[in-house]
Amino acid sequence: MLGYVARRLALLGLMLFGLLCITFAISHVVPGDPARLAAGPDATASMVETIRAEYGLDQPLSVQFWRYVRGIASGDLGRSLRTRETVGSDLLRYFPNTFELVTGAMLIAVGLGVPLGILAAVYRDTWVDHLTRVVSVSGVAIPAFWLGLMLQLLLALDWGLLPLGGRLGLMQAPPAPITRLLVVDALLRGQWATVADAFAHALLPMVTLCFPALASILRVNRAEMIETLRQDYIVNARAQGISDVRIVGRYALKNAMVPTLAMIGLRYGWMLGGTVLVETVFDWPGIGLYAVSSAVSSDFQPIMGVTLLLGLNFMLANFLVDLAYGWLDPRTREAGAA
Amino acid sequence: MGASLRLAAAVVATLTLALAATAPAFERSGDRKVLVFAGRQEVPTIDPSVKYDWSIRMAQQSLYDALVKYVGNPPQIVPWLAERWESTPDAKTWTFHLVKNARFHNGDPVTAEAVRFSFARTLKLNQGPAWMLSDFLKEDGIKVLDDSTIQFNLSQPYAPFLSFLPWWYVMNGKQVLASEQGGDLGQKWLTTNAAGSGPFKIKRWEQGVLYELEAVDNYWKGWPSKDHVGGVIYKIVREAGAQRAALLRGEADIVEGLSTDDFDQVAKMPGIVVPNFPGMTTFGIKMNTQKGPTKDPNFRKAVCYAFDYDALVKIYNGHAVLETSPFPNATRGHVAVPGIYRQDLAKAKEFLAKSASPNGGVELEYVYVQGLEEERKLGLVLIDNLQKLNITVKMVPLIWPNMVARGSKPDTSPDMMAVFTTPVSTDPDAVAYQYHKNSWGKYYGSSFYANDDVWALIDRARTTPRWEERAPLYAEIQKRIAADAPEIFGMLMNRRWAMRDHVKGFQFSPVRFTGEVDLYPLAIVAK
Numbered sequence: 008m009l010g011y012v013a014r015r016l017a018l019l020g021l022m023l024f025g026l027l028c029i030t031f032a033i034s035h036v037v038p039g040d041p042a043r044l045a046a047g048p049d050a051t052a053s054m055v056e057t058i059r060a061e062y063g064l065d066q067p068l069s070v071q072f073w074r075y076v077r078g079i080a081s082g083d084l085g086r087s088l089r090t091r092e093t094v095g096s097d098l099l100r101y102f103p104n105t106f107e108l109v110t111g112a113m114l115i116a117v118g119l120g121v122p123l124g125i126l127a128a129v130y131r132d133t134w135v136d137h138l139t140r141v142v143s144v145s146g147v148a149i150p151a152f153w154l155g156l157m158l159q160l161l162l163a164l165d166w167g168l169l170p171l172g173g174r175l176g177l178m179q180a181p182p183a184p185i186t187r188l189l190v191v192d193a194l195l196r197g198q199w200a201t202v203a204d205a206f207a208h209a210l211l212p213m214v215t216l217c218f219p220a221l222a223s224i225l226r227v228n229r230a231e232m233i234e235t236l237r238q239d240y241i242v243n244a245r246a247q248g249i250s251d252v253r254i255v256g257r258y259a260l261k262n263a264m265v266p267t268l269a270m271i272g273l274r275y276g277w278m279l280g281g282t283v284l285v286e287t288v289f290d291w292p293g294i295g296l297y298a299v300s301s302a303v304s305s306d307f308q309p310i311m312g313v314t315l316l317l318g319l320n321f322m323l324a325n326f327l328v329d330l331a332y333g334w335l336d337p338r339t340r341e342a343g344a345a
Numbered sequence: 346m347g348a349s350l351r352l353a354a355a356v357v358a359t360l361t362l363a364l365a366a367t368a369p370a371f372e373r374s375g376d377r378k379v380l381v382f383a384g385r386q387e388v389p390t391i392d393p394s395v396k397y398d399w400s401i402r403m404a405q406q407s408l409y410d411a412l413v414k415y416v417g418n419p420p421q422i423v424p425w426l427a428e429r430w431e432s433t434p435d436a437k438t439w440t441f442h443l444v445k446n447a448r449f450h451n452g453d454p455v456t457a458e459a460v461r462f463s464f465a466r467t468l469k470l471n472q473g474p475a476w477m478l479s480d481f482l483k484e485d486g487i488k489v490l491d492d493s494t495i496q497f498n499l500s501q502p503y504a505p506f507l508s509f510l511p512w513w514y515v516m517n518g519k520q521v522l523a524s525e526q527g528g529d530l531g532q533k534w535l536t537t538n539a540a541g542s543g544p545f546k547i548k549r550w551e552q553g554v555l556y557e558l559e560a561v562d563n564y565w566k567g568w569p570s571k572d573h574v575g576g577v578i579y580k581i582v583r584e585a586g587a588q589r590a591a592l593l594r595g596e597a598d599i600v601e602g603l604s605t606d607d608f609d610q611v612a613k614m615p616g617i618v619v620p621n622f623p624g625m626t627t628f629g630i631k632m633n634t635q636k637g638p639t640k641d642p643n644f645r646k647a648v649c650y651a652f653d654y655d656a657l658v659k660i661y662n663g664h665a666v667l668e669t670s671p672f673p674n675a676t677r678g679h680v681a682v683p684g685i686y687r688q689d690l691a692k693a694k695e696f697l698a699k700s701a702s703p704n705g706g707v708e709l710e711y712v713y714v715q716g717l718e719e720e721r722k723l724g725l726v727l728i729d730n731l732q733k734l735n736i737t738v739k740m741v742p743l744i745w746p747n748m749v750a751r752g753s754k755p756d757t758s759p760d761m762m763a764v765f766t767t768p769v770s771t772d773p774d775a776v777a778y779q780y781h782k783n784s785w786g787k788y789y790g791s792s793f794y795a796n797d798d799v800w801a802l803i804d805r806a807r808t809t810p811r812w813e814e815r816a817p818l819y820a821e822i823q824k825r826i827a828a829d830a831p832e833i834f835g836m837l838m839n840r841r842w843a844m845r846d847h848v849k850g851f852q853f854s855p856v857r858f859t860g861e862v863d864l865y866p867l868a869i870v871a872k
Contacts, residue, residue, distance in 0.1 A: 039750045040746075041746075049476050051479070054476055058472070090552070091536050092552075177555070178372050178374065180549070181551070287584060297553070300553075303745065305746040
């Protein structure tokens with residue numbers, strides 16, 4: 008098993024380096040002069056050169072790449088031309104917001120998707136199954152931004168139940184950072200009003216974001232449950248007179264959840280990188296918005312930083328899934344060794 | 346994201362208008378009335394020496410003071426930190442006498458040394474507003490005569506000198522240097538902190554989310570109204586649909602950047618007012634004068650005469666006026682150029698016949714900002730208009746950085762490029778210089794206009810001290826540029842904001858950038 012882990016880790020390192028090379032190359036071949044944009048529309052040639060020199064953009068590409076790789080090795084992701092801050096500190100500001108959004112959305116998706124999947128499988132081809140199908144098809148078909156705008160319109164503007172957007176109310180001060188996760192920090196500091204306000208602001212974006220994941224989890228879990236419920240050991244359990252609730256909850260769910268869990272892991276990694284639209288609609292200050300704002304300013308270092316961070320997340324999710332498979336199925340480890 | 350998101354936003358817009366309800370708006374912090382401004386653009390830095398755009402400058406103007414200030418419509422330069430000034434007849438030496446009672450937020454007096462430090466810092470960093478003066482003012486040309494008198498000795502006469510000073514904000518040098526890191530002249534600290542003497546100070550700075558300013562109670566200049574705002578929250582709301590919803594729901598007092606139709610619609614809502622003023626932002630379609638069919642002046646004139654100018658005003662629902670010169674109307678020395686281009690198909694055909702493509706048969710590329718609906722519509726107008734000359738138009742939407750990159754070289758600059766430009770001062774030099782060789786490579790220089798005589802006139806006019814001598818030079822410059830037709834001289838779009846009717850004291854000045862509001866005179870008068 009240790010050898011298997013080592014091989015996977017080495018592969019992860021190689022993939023990360025490949026991602027680094029690709030993002031650097033793409034960032035430097037697309038049209039646009041980041042120094043000119045940062046210097047402003049009226050800047051003279053000498054002003055543009057000042058910015059270029061300050062950010063090392065006047066160096067040959069090979070030198071820039073070497074500096075970048077060296078910087079990353081020492082934890083320095085470079086500086087943003089737009090925010091004038093280090094990319095690391097920017098990511099530290101924005102990533103926790105995205106992390107909270109995605110984690111909350113995933114909790115809702117799992118919390119609803121798994122039970123609904125079970126219900127759909129147990130009551131297959133009944134109205135319950137048909138109803139969950141409507142939910143899952145809608146989750147895949149409805150674009151996130153449209154759903155977000157509709158929820159805003161109905162729940163925020165029309166009924167006035169929830170805020171339109173943002174992370175906190177205008178006059179609500181965020182808690183002093185401990186973990187940088189706003190809700191966690193507010194809980195740790197006992198700022199209950201802030202916790203309530205943060206939840207109220209988070210609900211609509213989380214519901215919007217969770218919908219596609221909920222649909223996938225529901226469908227996968229349903230299919231796996233149906234397959235599992237057909238197995239001989241389940242038939243045997245039924246023949247022994249074990250109750251349906253016990254069969255489903257105790258014997259079938261565990262087996263059906265293995266592929267669902269793998270899918271949740273991958274979906275989580277994907278969601279971390281797919282929050283742009285939801286963050287835009289709800290003014291959620293996360294890395295999706297940060298990446299878009301950087302992209303429209305041709306600010307390459309943050310784009311590379313975000314890509315690396317998301318790539319790393321995704322690779323780690325894959326890595327954990329690989330490990331889980333390796334642990335569950337020894338044949339996978341042997342195939343990897345051969 | 347763009348088109349479909351905007352479509353959905355439009356649907357929401359329509360529905361929200363039907364659902365709109367009046368709301369109390371503005372926040373309270375203790376006994377302070379806090380105005381909420383919902384803007385789409387971030388304020389990544391507030392360092393006065395480093396950068397400016399409309400949202401940055403709105404913050405800078407609130408946190409800092411300058412020697413003089415632009416107010417009113419038409420814009421006037423009024424004394425601010427300087428109570429008076431004089432210049433030598435050759436416009437080379439400018440002496441400013443400071444008010445005695447101005448104080449920075451930390452209580453330090455605003456002295457001539459602080460002014461010297463601020464100008465020297467901006468020149469040294471060579472960023473932000475440095476370009477306005479760096480050709481004429483060197484660090485050793487700034488002299489502190491006494492605590493309240495500062496003198497600028499320019500390397501050559503520069504008549505527009507005063508017109509740029511409202512954007513050179515004065516910083517507290519002691520505070521800045523105390524916060525210096527690694528010889529950065531306080532750049533890192535000043536990104537999110539202020540060392541100014543302006544009417545507001547920073548209360549909260551949540552980058553990318555909101556920025557809260559608090560009114561300085563004992564502001565040295567005093568306040569124009571007893572109901573002045575006690576603070577301002579600038580909240581970033583990135584979607585126009587959400588901005589409008591925030592206004593209607595009472596979560597915002599002022600919004601900017603709505604579409605033409607949305608402004609018209611919210612203006613009819615009870616409790617909402619929409620100030621509507623002619624601005625200084627010109628819209629033109631720049632033509633590449635260095636290559637392709639548009640290199641030929643006769644071809645360019647044919648295009649100018651074929652264009653339907655009335656369509657420009659219609660696209661903005663009448664909230665625009667046509668340009669009558671390359672210079673905006675509010676620019677000093679503006680003249681209405683006789684015979685400025687208007688649609689005349691006979692003349693268009695006449696000039697086309699004189700060109701290298703007498704029968705048309707060419708395709709022109711029209712590049713515009715992706716997502717700007719008005720520019721897209723203008724492309725459709727161009728297609729229709731130029732079809733009559735047997736010229737086809739290929740519309741190419743690009744994101745702004747790619748447009749700037751395309752327009753930076755004559756070889757890559759498109760045949761036609763839609764460009765909005767806001768001059769930074771009311772002095773004609775600010776516009777005339779856009780047609781100078783030194784503006785080649787900048788987005789507004791993407792026509793790569795070349796005329797040695799015009800360039801010489803521009804150089805002469807900016808170094809001529811007396812306005813009586815400058816005015817005829819600029820009149821001549823306007824006529825000659827128009828005659829060369831480097832662009833379709835379009836229109837001046839009106840500036841609009843939507844605000845709750847309890848917001849009073851709004852003062853428009855066309856020299857401010859789009860979206861920018863002077864927060865100092867604003868008041869909240871609750872019903």
